[in-house]
Structure formats: C-alpha cells, structure tokens
Amino acid sequence: MALLGEPQPQRERQDFSAPLRYVPSAPAETPCRTRRNEETRPCQLRVNAVPNAAGSAYLEQGRTKIIATVYGPRQAERDRPQARSEGQLFVEMHFAPFCARDFSKEESEKRVVLYTSILQSTLESVILLERYGKTAFDVTLLVLEDDGAVLTSSLAAASLALADAKVEMRDLIAGATVHLAAASPKPALLLDCDRAEEQAMPERSAVLHLGLCPARGMLCLLHSVGPLPPEPFEQMVLLGKETAEAFGIEMRRCLQEQVQRRAEKKRARSFNELLEVDSAFLQEDEASCVLAADNIVEGRGAGDWRKMTARFDYASWVWTSSTVQRRGMKLTPRELDHLRLSQAGQLAQRRLARGLRLNHPEAIALLTSQMMEFIRDGESVATLMDLGKQLLGRRQVLPGVEKLIPDVQVEATFPDGTKLLTVHQPICNLDGDLGLALKGSFLPEPEYGLFGELEEDDVPGKVLAAEGSVELNAGRSLVELEVTNTGDRPIQVGSHYHFIETNKALVFDREKAYGRRLNVPSGSAVRFEPGDSKVVTLVEIAGKKRVAVGSWGFLLGPFSCHTATALRVSQRSLCPS
The missing domain is CATH 1.10.287 (Helix Hairpins)
Structure with a gap:
C-alpha cells in the first residue's frame, strides 16, 4: 500500500487490488456485542453545520457525536519562517465535560494531546499547504459525546469540514477503528466498538486506527495500541480498508448532496x-x-x-x-496586497505620463507593480534584475527619493516556485526607460524635458554647515594639568566627567581640577595608559553647575567656591597612599 506523496496513484490503486480480502472469522463470544463483528454502527453525516464558519461538519457514529469547524485562510504569524513558503494548520480538540464520565481530567488531557498530534500530522499530509503561503487555517473539533472510535471519527469530520471550506486537498480521509479481542480459544476482530465494548475487552487486546484516502487508495494514518501478531494485523488492515472505502463513498455522497442544495438555492x-x-x-x-x-x-x-x-x-x-x-470573491491577504499594489502602480503611471516627478510611495508602487507584470510575462530572474534598474531615473523622481530606495524586494510566484526578487539601487541612471515604466498602461510616453533639469544640491534633509570654524567652550577659563596613571590598567575619562573625582590612580593637582572637566568635544574621551603622563586642558563646568556623576560622590548636586575648604579635607582620601 502506497503512502501519500508518491506519483501515479491510479496505478498503485490497480496494483493494490490483489486477491487479498478480509475473511470473517467464526463468531466468537464478545460481551455487550449486539451486532456482527464486521458490522459498523449507524452513521449520520452533515456539512455546513455551523453557518458562520468557513467550513463545518457534523458526524454521528452511533452515539459518538462530533462537530468540526474550519476558519481561514487568515494572515499567518510573521515570526514563523514556515509561513513564508507554505501555509500553516492549527488543530484544536476539545471534549465536552459531559461527553464521557468514565475518564478523569488527567486522562482526558492526555487524550487531547495525543489525538491533536495525530490529527495535525495526518491532515497536513493531505492538505496542499504549499498553495497557501503566508496563510493559516484553524481546525476545531468538539466531541459532544464519546461512545468509542473518537480518533477516526474526528479525522473524517475534519476532512469533511475542510472540503466544505473549499480547502484544496489531495483527497478526503475516511477512518476505521478495528479491535482485536484476545478471546479464547481464538482472537476475534471487532469493527467500530462502542464504549461499553471497549471497556469489556479482555487483557492483551489491541486496537488499530486506520485513515485512508479512498480515491487514491493510500494510507495517511496507521496507529495501533497493544500487541498485534502478523496474521491478525493483516486481517485488521484489510477490514479497516474495506470499511474506510465504504465510508468514503458516503462522505463523497454527503458533499455532492450539499453542492446540489447550494446550487438549487442559488438558482432559486x-x-x-x-x-x-x-x-x-x-x-x-x-x-x-x-x-x-x-x-x-x-x-x-x-x-x-x-x-x-x-x-x-x-x-x-x-x-x-x-x-x-x-x-463575492474570497481573496487571501497576499492577493489583496497585490491588488492594492496594482492600483497604486496604475496611479503612479498616470502621473508619470503627465510629466510629474514621483514621490517615494509612487516610485515604490510603480517599480514593484511593473516587476510583477514582468514576472507574469515569464522573464528570468537575471533579466528582471536588469529591467528593475531601467524603469526610473533620478529625473523622474523627486529630489532625494533615489537615496530613500536602496533596494526593492518583490515576492512572486515563478514557474519553479515562490521566490524573493531583490533589485539593488533601482534608480541609478539619470533617465529611465519610460516605455518600460508605462508598459501595459497604454498611456503616451512624455517628453524627457517635462521633468526639468536635475539639481544635485536640492536634496531634502541635507546638512548645511555654517561658514567658519567652531570654537569649543569660548569665553571659559582653562587650566592645564599634568596627569600620570600610576595604576596597572588603562583609565579612560569622558568629556563631561567631573575631573576631580576620577580614579585615584590618576595623580594630579586635584584642587585645581575642582569644578572642571576635559576641554574636548562632547562624547569623546581621553585614555591614560599605565605609567603614561599627559598634559590635559580642563574647562570650567558651566550652566547650572550641577554634578550628576562621580566615583566618590563628594560633590553631587550644585557646587560653589565656598566648598573648596571642605574639598581639601576630602581630597586626602583621593590621593594614593
């Protein structure tokens, strides 16, 4: 039996039709069984059970009742790298508090984690997620009543809901649950057991959950619990396959009836x-x-x-x-962005055809929309990177716009998949090719003289420096001091640090440094290497004369010349011993 993703499913379907077939064993004594061993419980299927959802389905297998809903496609989370290449699927499963009273809260939570993981991987193998880039789907399963075979019933309900939401899939998924009752003298195969039958199973019994794509004849789920000998296992797979094929016919019939009802409503x-x-x-x-x-x-x-x-x-x-x-028309967020981009590009083309110079948003819109059209024409990546630099010139945009667009990135679908195309320095020429820029708009090409001459100096945000040189700390008193680093490591002093409170390994006349800082530009510093002596210039601290930082905290806040006496006393602790 082939797995999903292998080519030529029809041939595999024909090769699988071997003379192997499930042969019912002799009826064994199975407690609580009121029907034949290979007989399923009555089943009821209905789609569009929740009108507000994108797709929904209701499945009733005996007394097991499940509602499946599908919401989406929606915008996927940007922090997930997988969302850029293919869509995402989120599956949630909930058990109603009243669905089964013989399970504790811990057991129900473990079942939810296990079933959610199995359903997630199974549905992802069937849905064509590569066609839903940057989007996500939410599948929610609510078990109203649990009377056995919940896993395979949930799988079929989710498949019906996805089909009702018109999500592209390889095939529907039909499930079957087969039990192996370890009865004496010979084990018996039981199909679609209810809760009472599952509880009455003897020890060393096993269960097999099978998911099948009926039209392709391919397995998408095979999960078992308990010991399975080879011969009974083969019979269980054959019995589950035949049951899933019959169940798949009913699922397809349910969808066809829903399509007919919708068509009749539309016609009416x-x-x-x-x-x-x-x-x-x-x-x-x-x-x-x-x-x-x-x-x-x-x-x-x-x-x-x-x-x-x-x-x-x-x-x-x-x-x-x-x-x-x-x-109406259902569009993904990516398709809506492409439509808005196309409208903005057409507006930019009309203004360019009138001889107007484009601003930053208009230039971006024209470049990206035209690149999308060239991609649609089937141009190669190398050709597109060359065409992207020929569309606009510096005379076709406002001053400074070419510096605001260092590159343009366009994500589009190529014949070999979705790629991110990057054009560096798209506005690098004096004039662009207006024929390429207006291609597809059927607008006349304007004369290049309408755009005027290019003024290199007229650039928004340009820094204009005043004439002459800037004098630092003009009009303030300056003091020169020789500073020696007696420590064993370098010491660096910032421009606005109160110099008297520097590291005590620096030896200098600290009384002269009172109320002064380095006479260097703001943000710079002076570095003293070990054993190095330098002559530095100190300038008086101006303004409100408030000291906010210091290694010793002697002069935090405002200072004046009256504190010089107290400073001499505290200076002794700053001098190295």
Whole structure:
C-alpha cells in the first residue's frame, strides 16, 4: 500500500487490488456485542453545520457525536519562517465535560494531546499547504459525546469540514477503528466498538486506527495500541480498508448532496431576482412592449423593438451584476496586497505620463507593480534584475527619493516556485526607460524635458554647515594639568566627567581640577595608559553647575567656591597612599 506523496496513484490503486480480502472469522463470544463483528454502527453525516464558519461538519457514529469547524485562510504569524513558503494548520480538540464520565481530567488531557498530534500530522499530509503561503487555517473539533472510535471519527469530520471550506486537498480521509479481542480459544476482530465494548475487552487486546484516502487508495494514518501478531494485523488492515472505502463513498455522497442544495438555492434566488426585475419591467413598459410587438407584426417600428430588447438586456445585466456581487470573491491577504499594489502602480503611471516627478510611495508602487507584470510575462530572474534598474531615473523622481530606495524586494510566484526578487539601487541612471515604466498602461510616453533639469544640491534633509570654524567652550577659563596613571590598567575619562573625582590612580593637582572637566568635544574621551603622563586642558563646568556623576560622590548636586575648604579635607582620601 502506497503512502501519500508518491506519483501515479491510479496505478498503485490497480496494483493494490490483489486477491487479498478480509475473511470473517467464526463468531466468537464478545460481551455487550449486539451486532456482527464486521458490522459498523449507524452513521449520520452533515456539512455546513455551523453557518458562520468557513467550513463545518457534523458526524454521528452511533452515539459518538462530533462537530468540526474550519476558519481561514487568515494572515499567518510573521515570526514563523514556515509561513513564508507554505501555509500553516492549527488543530484544536476539545471534549465536552459531559461527553464521557468514565475518564478523569488527567486522562482526558492526555487524550487531547495525543489525538491533536495525530490529527495535525495526518491532515497536513493531505492538505496542499504549499498553495497557501503566508496563510493559516484553524481546525476545531468538539466531541459532544464519546461512545468509542473518537480518533477516526474526528479525522473524517475534519476532512469533511475542510472540503466544505473549499480547502484544496489531495483527497478526503475516511477512518476505521478495528479491535482485536484476545478471546479464547481464538482472537476475534471487532469493527467500530462502542464504549461499553471497549471497556469489556479482555487483557492483551489491541486496537488499530486506520485513515485512508479512498480515491487514491493510500494510507495517511496507521496507529495501533497493544500487541498485534502478523496474521491478525493483516486481517485488521484489510477490514479497516474495506470499511474506510465504504465510508468514503458516503462522505463523497454527503458533499455532492450539499453542492446540489447550494446550487438549487442559488438558482432559486437568481430566479426570484430575475422575476422581480421582469415584473418591474413589465409593469413599467407593458403598454410599450405590446405596441412594439404589434408594430413588428405589421412591419414597422423596428426602433421600438430595439428599445425593448435593450431594456431586456439591461434587466439581465442588473440581475447578473447583483448575483455576482452577492456571491463575492474570497481573496487571501497576499492577493489583496497585490491588488492594492496594482492600483497604486496604475496611479503612479498616470502621473508619470503627465510629466510629474514621483514621490517615494509612487516610485515604490510603480517599480514593484511593473516587476510583477514582468514576472507574469515569464522573464528570468537575471533579466528582471536588469529591467528593475531601467524603469526610473533620478529625473523622474523627486529630489532625494533615489537615496530613500536602496533596494526593492518583490515576492512572486515563478514557474519553479515562490521566490524573493531583490533589485539593488533601482534608480541609478539619470533617465529611465519610460516605455518600460508605462508598459501595459497604454498611456503616451512624455517628453524627457517635462521633468526639468536635475539639481544635485536640492536634496531634502541635507546638512548645511555654517561658514567658519567652531570654537569649543569660548569665553571659559582653562587650566592645564599634568596627569600620570600610576595604576596597572588603562583609565579612560569622558568629556563631561567631573575631573576631580576620577580614579585615584590618576595623580594630579586635584584642587585645581575642582569644578572642571576635559576641554574636548562632547562624547569623546581621553585614555591614560599605565605609567603614561599627559598634559590635559580642563574647562570650567558651566550652566547650572550641577554634578550628576562621580566615583566618590563628594560633590553631587550644585557646587560653589565656598566648598573648596571642605574639598581639601576630602581630597586626602583621593590621593594614593
């Protein structure tokens, strides 16, 4: 039996039709069993159970009742790298508090974790997630009543809900649950056991959960619990396969009936709208229609007949447009972005055709929209990178726009997959190729003289420096001191550090450094290597004369010359011993 993803499923389907077939064993004594061993419980399927969801399904297998809902596609989370290449699937499973009372809270939580993991991997192998890049789907399963075979029933319900939401899949998934009852003298195979039968199973019994794609004949789920000898295992797989194939036929029939019901509703609604339009038309122009018909019979009045025909055409157009508008179109967020980008690009083309220089958003819109059109034409990546630099020139954009666009990135679908195309320095020429920039718009190419001459100096945000040189700390008193580093490691002093409170390994006249800092530009520093002596210039601290930092905390806050006496006392602790 083939796995999902292998080619030529039809041939594998034919090769699988071997003479192997499940042979029912002799009936064994199984407690609580009121039907044959290979007989399933009554099943009820219904789609569109939750109208507000994108897709939903209700499955009832005996007394097991499950509701599956699908929401999406929605915008995927940006921090997940997987969301850029393919879609994401999130599965949540919940058991109603009243669905089964023989399970504790811990056991129910373990079942939720196990079943969610199995359903997630199984559904991801069937859904064509590579066609839903940057989007995500949410599948929620609610078990209203648990009476056995919950895993395979949930799998079938989720598959029906995804099909109802029109999510592209390789095939539907039909499931079957087969038990191996370790009865004496010979084990018995039981199909679709309920909760009472599962509880009455003897020790060393086993269960097999099987998921099958009926149209392809491929396994997508095979999960077992308990010891399975080879011979009973083969019979269990064959029995589950036949059951899943029959169940798949019922699932397909349920979807076909839903499609027919939707088509009938649309036809009825469309017919009612057409009747409303026709009745209004007949009430308004009944007399003119009869007169036009009489004129046609008598061979005159062809203009009135054309007028009546035009009115019928107008009524048909009103009915068709209203029907299409009511039906709507489902677009992914990525497709909506492409539509907005195309509209902005068309606006930029119209302004460029009038000889206007484009601003930053208009230039981005024109570059990206035209690159998307070239990609649609089938151009190669190397050609696209060359064309991206020929669309606009510096004279076609406002001053400084070319510096605001160092590169342009376009994510599009190529014949070999989705790629991110990057064009570096797209506005690098003096003039661009207006024929390429306006391609597809059917707009006339403007003369290059309409854009004027390029003024290199007229750049927004340009820094204009004043004439002359800047003098640091003009008008303040300066003091020169020789500073020696007596320590064993380098010491660096910042520009606005109160120099008297520097590291005590620096030896200098600290009394002269009171209220002063280094006379260097703001943000710079002076570095003293071990054993190095330097002559530095100190400048008086101006402004409010408040000291906010210091190694010793002697002078935090405002200072004045009256604190010099107290400073001499504290200076002794700063001098190295």
